[in-house]
Amino acid sequence: NAGVTQTPKFQVLKTGQSMTLQCAQDMNHEYMSWYRQDPGMGLRLIHYSVGAGITDQGEVPNGYNVSRSTTEDFPLRLLSAAPSQTSVYFCASTLGGGRTEAFFGQGTRLTVV
Amino acid sequence: GESVGLHLPTLSVQEGDNSIINCAYSNSASDYFIWYKQESGKGPQFIIDIRSNMDKRQGQRVTVLLNKTVKHLSLQIAATQPGDSAVYFCAEISGYSTLTFGKGTMLLVSP
Numbered sequence: 001n002a003g004v005t006q007t008p009k010f011q012v013l014k015t016g017q018s019m020t021l022q023c024a025q026d027m028n029h030e031y032m033s034w035y036r037q038d039p040g041m042g043l044r045l046i047h048y049s050v051g052a053g054i055t056d057q058g059e060v061p062n063g064y065n066v067s068r069s070t071t072e073d074f075p076l077r078l079l080s081a082a083p084s085q086t087s088v089y090f091c092a093s094t095l096g097g098g099r100t101e102a103f104f105g106q107g108t109r110l111t112v113v
Numbered sequence: 114g115e116s117v118g119l120h121l122p123t124l125s126v127q128e129g130d131n132s133i134i135n136c137a138y139s140n141s142a143s144d145y146f147i148w149y150k151q152e153s154g155k156g157p158q159f160i161i162d163i164r165s166n167m168d169k170r171q172g173q174r175v176t177v178l179l180n181k182t183v184k185h186l187s188l189q190i191a192a193t194q195p196g197d198s199a200v201y202f203c204a205e206i207s208g209y210s211t212l213t214f215g216k217g218t219m220l221l222v223s224p
Contacts, residue, residue: 004156031210042202042214043157058211090156094210100145102212104156 002026006091006105013081013112021076021108023091029103030096032074036060036087037107043090049074050096081112125221132193134218136186136203143205147212148177148188151200160188160201190220198222 007022025032033048035058045058049068063085065077074093078085088109092102126132138146145164149157163170163177163186170177176189186203200219204212 033211035212035214040216042204042216043212044214045211048211059213092156092212096210100147100162100206100210101159102157102210104158107154107156 004091004093004103004105006089006108008108009106011108011110013078013110015081015083015112017081019078019081021078021089021091021110023074023076023105024072025074025091025093025103026072027093027095027103028071029093030071031094032068033058033092033094033102034064034066034074034076035090035092036085037090038087046076046089078110081110083112086110086112122216123219123221125223126193128193128195128222128224130193132188132190132197132220132222134188134190134201134203134220136188136215138184138186138203138205138215140205140207140213141181141184143207143213145206146177146179146186147204147206148175149202149204149214150197151202151217153199157202162206193220193222195222195224 004025034046035043037043047066049055088107090107091105094102145162147162148160151157161172174191178187200217202217204214
């Protein structure tokens with residue numbers, strides 16, 4: 001049981017490049033979400049999903065796309081990277097049904113130059 | 114927008130002391146309030162939650178208190194250990210299990 005797995009752990013992009021951050025969970029959790037964490041700040045919600053085929057925007061969705069084709073996977077796409085997207089990205093999953101414990105991945109540290 | 118915030122950015126304690134980390138919230142409609150611990154280089158880890166209709170909840174060495182009158186949340190850690198050194202976040206949850214986080218408090222435990 002691996003929990004929530006994020007890849008890659010580190011990534012450097014040039015401004016304007018695109019990439020996909022991968023997130024997979026093996027706990028059959030219904031809810032998945034993406035957060036970004038900037039220095040000295042708490043995590044902010046980018047996008048979330050309440051089940052396969054269903055996604056919605058969070059607090060800071062601009063510049064990111066998501067899809068949820070399976071229960072297990074929830075990739076985050078950066079369409080055209082900007083220096084303002086330099087951050088640490090965390091994926092999380094929750095069982096749903098009123099359960100509150102979210103399980104987080106180890107994070108992806110992204111630098112856009 | 115509504116948010117969850119913290120009073121103190123850094124708390125330094127001696128090993129064996131009790132630690133109290135405070136948090137103010139503004140959204141009275143939240144269903145649950147949660148404390149997370151984040152160690153360096155890792156993702157946040159769930160510690161304990163409290164439902165909005167409760168005042169107190171205890172776990173192993175931790176107690177969370179909720180004062181709805183003044184919209185205040187606290188995490189008490191008994192007999193603090195060096196392994197408790199981390200950043201602690203309070204968060205609120207509502208609806209689809211999405212979290213709104215505060216900015217975090219760094220807890221430093223000296224041996």
